[in-house]
Amino acid sequence: MKARTLDGAEIDLGKDVVAAWKARLRGPLIAPDDPGYEDSRTVWNGMIDRRPAMVARCLGVADVIACVRFAREHNLLLCVKGGGHNIAGLAVADGALMLDMSLMRGVWVEPNRRVAHAQAGCLLGDVDRETQLHGLAAVLGFISLTGVTGLTLGGGIGYLTRRWGWTADNILGMDVVTADGRLVRASGDENADLFWGLRGGGGNFGVVTGIDYELHRVGPEMVGGVVAWPASEAPKVLELYRTLAEKAPPELTLVALMRPAPAAPWLPGEWHGTPIVAMLACHTGNPDEAEKAVAPIKSFGKPIGDILMRRTYVQMQSLLDATQPKGRRYYWKSEYLPRIEPALCEKVIEHAAKIRSPHSAVILFQLAGALNELGEDHSPAGNRDARYLLNIASAWERPDDDASNIAWTRQAWNDMKRFSTGGTYINFLTEDDGAERTEAALGGALQRLAQVKARWDPQNVFRTNRNITPAGSGGLPKPPLVEVGAARRT
Numbered sequence: 495m496k497a498r499t500l501d502g503a504e505i506d507l508g509k510d511v512v513a514a515w516k517a518r519l520r521g522p523l524i525a526p527d528d529p530g531y532e533d534s535r536t537v538w539n540g541m542i543d544r545r546p547a548m549v550a551r552c553l554g555v556a557d558v559i560a561c562v563r564f565a566r567e568h569n570l571l572l573c574v575k576g577g578g579h580n581i582a583g584l585a586v587a588d589g590a591l592m593l594d595m596s597l598m599r600g601v602w603v604e605p606n607r608r609v610a611h612a613q614a615g616c617l618l619g620d621v622d623r624e625t626q627l628h629g630l631a632a633v634l635g636f637i638s639l640t641g642v643t644g645l646t647l648g649g650g651i652g653y654l655t656r657r658w659g660w661t662a663d664n665i666l667g668m669d670v671v672t673a674d675g676r677l678v679r680a681s682g683d684e685n686a687d688l689f690w691g692l693r694g695g696g697g698n699f700g701v702v703t704g705i706d707y708e709l710h711r712v713g714p715e716m717v718g719g720v721v722a723w724p725a726s727e728a729p730k731v732l733e734l735y736r737t738l739a740e741k742a743p744p745e746l747t748l749v750a751l752m753r754p755a756p757a758a759p760w761l762p763g764e765w766h767g768t769p770i771v772a773m774l775a776c777h778t779g780n781p782d783e784a785e786k787a788v789a790p791i792k793s794f795g796k797p798i799g800d801i802l803m804r805r806t807y808v809q810m811q812s813l814l815d816a817t818q819p820k821g822r823r824y825y826w827k828s829e830y831l832p833r834i835e836p837a838l839c840e841k842v843i844e845h846a847a848k849i850r851s852p853h854s855a856v857i858l859f860q861l862a863g864a865l866n867e868l869g870e871d872h873s874p875a876g877n878r879d880a881r882y883l884l885n886i887a888s889a890w891e892r893p894d895d896d897a898s899n900i901a902w903t904r905q906a907w908n909d910m911k912r913f914s915t916g917g918t919y920i921n922f923l924t925e926d927d928g929a930e931r932t933e934a935a936l937g938g939a940l941q942r943l944a945q946v947k948a949r950w951d952p953q954n955v956f957r958t959n960r961n962i963t964p965a966g967s968g969g970l971p972k973p974p975l976v977e978v979g980a981a982r983r984t
């Protein structure tokens with residue numbers, strides 16, 4: 495079996511070597527001709543088309559250790575797939591040994607301690623489903639099919655961020671297999687430097703096998719959903735968004751978006767494909783107070799659709815799933831914003847009018863609250879001045895349409911990035927975002943992250959990520975490598 499080494503060379507491992515190693519694994523080892531290979535190697539973004547040499551579908555920590563040790567013994571390139579949702583396709587590399595964590599989806603909840611232990615292959619919905627049995631929730635993201643580990647390692651935002659900060663701010667500990675094939679615990683008490691690095695520094699330091707989430711009282715019943723109006727109402731609706739968001743309590747998160755109306759059953763058929771403006775609201779506090787808080791949205795103008803109502807938190811967490819199917823072609827550009835300015839709203843309207851695909855959108859997420867109250871170095875997720883997130887999100891079906899959709903996204907981004915804090919969300923970076931964008935995302939944390947990297951992975955074994963490495967220690971040109979020591983944003 496041919497594979498790629500860390501130096502980029504090709505190596506033939508030989509059948510006997512692979513067979514002996516396969517016998518040491520509990521989970522399946524899949525070669526390119528085996529059933530399941532296509533499913534493992536493909537990720538959410540249909541633009542990503544890479545072929546690992548083989549895929550180990552790990553069934554436990556011992557499998558992960560066996561894989562890392564085997565890779566080290568043969569100097570193999572490694573990649574790790576959680577939920578496979580990373581838009582840049584960081585989970586998959588040509589010629590690598592891929593650790594596919596998707597069979598490790600156990601969740602154990604300790605309601606009295608308000609802790610959930612999640613295995614690293616969990617999707618967000620797995621954790622919500624188990625924690626909501628106890629009226630508890632972890633701070634997770636907006637789409638239930640995203641992997642918890644990639645989301646958490648990059649920071650993590652969702653409907654609970656305003657109340658409790660980044661997902662990475664709400665972690666009690668992680669279990670990690672290090673570059674030398676050892677299982678270690680990372681928490682405030684044990685290997686605190688590693689624990690700090692993992693809460694925003696991505697997959698740079700090891701293979702995470704489990705995460706302990708701090709839980710909060712949420713739901714099960716809450717108020718949330720979407721109201722949509724014709725795009726012609728956008729100036730008034732975005733002004734409503736701007737003013738409501740500024741005074742909204744932390745329990746209420748508001749998201750505004752403009753896009754062609756999706757073919758959703760709650761929108762009348764004649765509107766499908768027609769430009770709309772919409773406001774998404776999620777209030778996780780007392781439902782009676784929540785209904786009062788969202789009343790100005792429900793009573794505004796003449797909506798063409800309204801599904802903002804009492805529902806369960808689990809329903810809310812999967813409300814948007816159908817809009818983001820696996821396999822479409824996706825390209826995003828994002829910026830953190832300090833505020834919503836009327837001039838930005840004008841730009842949102844202008845660029846939304848030029849959208850090239852029925853699936854694309856310009857989105858404003860509200861984040862302000864708990865994350866702004868923590869110190870910049872609390873975790874590398876940082877960006878404590880971020881109060882909103884702008885995402886210019888293109889999605890389309892055919893490769894022939896790549897150029898026009900990417901051009902639209904980049905034009906809108908170039909025109910709107912002057913509203914940015916200067917920071918961006920590392921988990922939303924695309925394949926073509928280079929080292930300067932990783933620097934913009936990690937800011938002043940980079941130097942300290944490089945120290946953690948130098949201690950825990952000096953040979954840069956874990957490099958198929960937003961790679962951080964001390965200058966001169968090598969690494970692959972793709973994905974983007976940040977050589978610490980160059981000029982950076984502080």
Ligand SMILES: Cc1cc2nc3c(=O)[nH]c(=O)nc-3n(C[C@H](O)[C@H](O)[C@H](O)COP(=O)(O)OP(=O)(O)OC[C@H]3O[C@@H](n4cnc5c(N)ncnc54)[C@H](O)[C@@H]3O)c2cc1C
Pocket residue numbers: 537538573574575576577578579580581583584585595614615634635636637640641642643644645646647648649650651652696697700701702703818921922958959960
């Ligand atoms: C439709 C969609 C919606 C999203 N919504 C949100 C949202 O609401 N909030 C938010 O914060 N983000 C969101 N994201 C971004 C998301 O957080 C990132 O894409 C994240 O990387 C996804 O994690 P994953 O495990 O699915 O990714 P993968 O693609 O599997 O992995 C991403 C990176 O994490 C590494 N990694 C994964 N598992 C491990 C592990 N066990 N050990 C070490 N490294 C590992 C991989 O090697 C890779 O470098 C969304 C993305 C998509 C596509």
